[in-house]
Amino acid sequence: MSNKIRELFSILGGDKVFTDPFDLISHSTDPGGIRGHVDAVVRAESVDDVIATVRFCRKYKIPLTPQGALSSLTGSAVPFGGIVLDLQKMCKIEEINIEDSYVVVEPGLRVEELNEELKKHGFYFPVDPTSSAVATIGGAIASGAGGIRGAKFGTIRDWTLGLDVVIGTGDLIKVGCRTVKCRQGYDLTRLFVGSEGTLGVIVKAVLQIHPIPEAVNRIVAFFSEYRDGVRAVREIKKAKIVPLAMEFMDKATMDLVSKFVGFEIPPKSEFALIVDVDAPKESIGRISEEVELILKRCGAVITSSDLSKEEIEKVFVMRKSATSTIINTSKIASFSEDVTVPPSKLPELMAEIYKIKEKYNINLFVFGHIADGNIHPRVAINSEEDFEKAKKVFREIGIKAIEMGGTTSGEHGIGIMKKDLLKYEFESRGSPIALEIMRKIKRIFDPDNIMNPGKII
Ligand SMILES: Cc1cc2nc3c(=O)[nH]c(=O)nc-3n(C[C@H](O)[C@H](O)[C@H](O)COP(=O)(O)OP(=O)(O)OC[C@H]3O[C@@H](n4cnc5c(N)ncnc54)[C@H](O)[C@@H]3O)c2cc1C
Structure with missing residues (x-):
């Protein structure tokens, strides 16, 4: 490999190719803790650099992993040998x-x-x-x-x-x-x-x-029962209100994250819902009131009218930092689901998730983008035993979502983490041929299988 890397140096120039161990390690692990390895990192500065790197990799059949910020949670950006193509310098x-x-x-x-x-x-x-x-x-x-x-x-x-x-x-x-x-x-x-x-x-x-919308208002509510929170989401939609965002966190997530944000969770709160509504200035007040009424009708124990502006923002920060807090506090790694079901199936899915959590007695945090049925149960892995359990939990939750007409991934993608579940998803729909078609498509664009091999299919 070292002769080939020298050739790459001469093609691109030494200031774009890196083989220092620090560079190699920092481009090999994603935030979920999936570790790979890489022989060299290319920092592309132009389309010509990209073309030259791809052609070089094709010539020698070297795996090439494109990378942005390496924040993917599925192992999709983790290299397993070959070259990482870092695109962060192409940022105009x-x-x-x-x-x-x-x-x-x-x-x-x-x-x-x-x-x-x-x-x-x-x-x-x-x-x-x-x-x-x-x-x-x-x-x-x-x-x-x-x-x-x-x-x-x-x-x-x-x-x-x-x-x-x-x-x-x-x-x-x-x-x-x-x-x-x-x-x-x-x-x-x-x-x-x-x-x-x-x-x-x-x-x-x-x-x-x-x-940018003329006016946006953030409304927060705490419920003593997750079912009430999920019902509130349904009722908001029934009222023909289309919020900009509807996010939620369960008790386990709030308990972990609130310490870092300095927010005291109201008593009897099992589920927090954050609703952002946008509207012209003259109607934002009316829509916000309507949402708040729905939340109360559905059993919210606390709503925005009981909180200060600062507290409302803290609740949002808690939700926004949930993923990174779990990543940073898990001793070994953490696995993130990205399951998505038709929103009407959410109560059923949540019930199944909590059954699975109880069955394996594991640290599982549930939060996500509830309006579109996309949720992120996340398992913290603190020991070898957790690791084995986490794999089972991950698969079982994925299967439940698929069986409810949902999918294993709404937004994070497949990477290496969800390849098995993707296979299951197509097979369970009587359509294993879909994966074969994808393999054929890949061969057209990438006949030598150099582009991020081993991911998705
Ligand atoms: C704390 C946290 C919160 C997150 N929240 C969300 C969320 O709310 N929604 C969401 O969707 N995701 C979320 N993610 C996942 C991730 O951040 C996003 O998917 C993000 O868009 C990935 O961007 P990136 O630049 O880090 O890509 P990378 O992780 O570097 O790459 C992701 C994939 O894209 C490929 N790739 C990168 N650049 C290129 C390119 N130029 N050409 C071709 N392929 C390329 C890589 O090979 C890899 O397969 C979150 C992650 C973290 C750590």
Whole structure:
């Protein structure tokens, strides 16, 4: 390998290729604790660097793992040998077009940085993973990311208009448009969304943007029963209110996170619900009152009217920091589910999750984006015994969601963690051929299987 790496040095220049152990280790482990290994890291600065790296890897059949911020929770960005292509230096905003509501950006730009720029124009990119401070646009597209505003705005699939991609052959292809309406035969743009770096490297993206709402209000409620909280979500929807966000945390999550945020959980609180509503200024008050009434009618023990503005914000910070707090407090690792069911099935799924938690007597935290049925039960692994249990818990929860007509992943993607569950999902629907078709698609874009091999399929 070292001769080949020397060749790569001569192609790209020494300031773009890194083999220092610190660089290799920091590009080999994801936040869930999945560890891999890598022989060299390339920090691409241009499309030409990407093309040269892909062609080099193809020539020698070396695995190539594209990476943004390496914040994926599925092992999708973890390399198992070969080269990591770090895209964080390709982070320019090439165009902000307010009149036509789109931006053209490089893949290494962070979601939050894009929003800071767009704010100056009264716009935002509405897909906001809770990791938006670090998550890159390329990583978010390749993961098919969603986030807190998914209740109203869906996932990044719905906001990606066009892509430039260096596919596994080393060719650059440009797909999609700068318009929402775009019929170009088969929808290759969406094929790359969620492809987890297995088909090619995204080097440019055209994204749709949205005006920032005139007024947003955050409403918080605590319930003594999770069923009441879930019912409240249903009632809000029945009232034809479409909140910007509806997030929840269970008691275990609140107990862990509140200590770090300095918030005292109200007595008898088993379930916290956060509802963000957006509306024109003149109607935001009325809609907020309506939501608060619904929450009370559904049995909320505490609502926003009992809390200060500061306390309401703390509850949101608790939810936003749930994933990172569990990651940082788990001794060995933690496994995150990303199961998604039709929202009407949530009470049933939650009941099953708590049965599984009791069966294995494990530290399981349940929280997520409740409006779209996408929840993140997360197991903390503090011992070898936990590890074995966590694998079973992970699989059993995934199977329950699939059996309820749901899916193993709503937004995090498959990576290596959910390959078995994806297989189960297609098999249980009598459609194992779907995976075979995916393998064939991969061979077209990546005939030598160099692009992030071993992920998804
Ligand atoms: C605390 C925390 C909270 C999170 N919250 C959310 C959430 O609310 N919603 C959500 O959807 N996810 C969430 N995630 C998961 C993750 O942060 C997101 O999926 C994020 O979008 C990944 O971006 P990244 O830049 O870190 O990508 P990486 O982790 O580096 O890569 C992710 C995948 O994309 C591929 N990839 C990266 N860049 C490119 C490229 N340019 N071209 C082709 N492939 C590429 C990688 O190979 C890998 O398969 C969270 C993670 C953490 C740690």
